[in-house]
Amino acid sequence: MVLICCLCSDDGWSSCEEESLQTPLDSIDPYVLLADTLAAMQAHNPVRHQALVTGSDPGVQAALQGLLALSVEKRQKQLSRQG
Numbered sequence: 361m362v363l364i365c366c367l368c369s370d371d372g373w374s375s376c377e378e379e380s381l382q383t384p385l386d387s388i389d390p391y392v393l394l395a396d397t398l399a400a401m402q403a404h405n406p407v408r409h410q411a412l413v414t415g416s417d418p419g420v421q422a423a424l425q426g427l428l429a430l431s432v433e434k435r436q437k438q439l440s441r442q443g
Contacts, residue, residue, distance in 0.1 A: 391427055394431060395428050398413075
């Protein structure tokens, strides 16, 4: 995450140098988290998972499938960087 700060001086706004700050949330991939959450829901509450996945319109279902496919790619990249 990059933060840019601006200071107000007598002659207007001036920019500071960019700072790179890391937070604990930076290491969490939202797509992988979504896939893990849905997998846990399917394992622990299959009725709710089924209602969520099949109860939505086809556009939402297609978007969800795309997000899950993206999460697989991202997980594979994470694993290849670690190993």
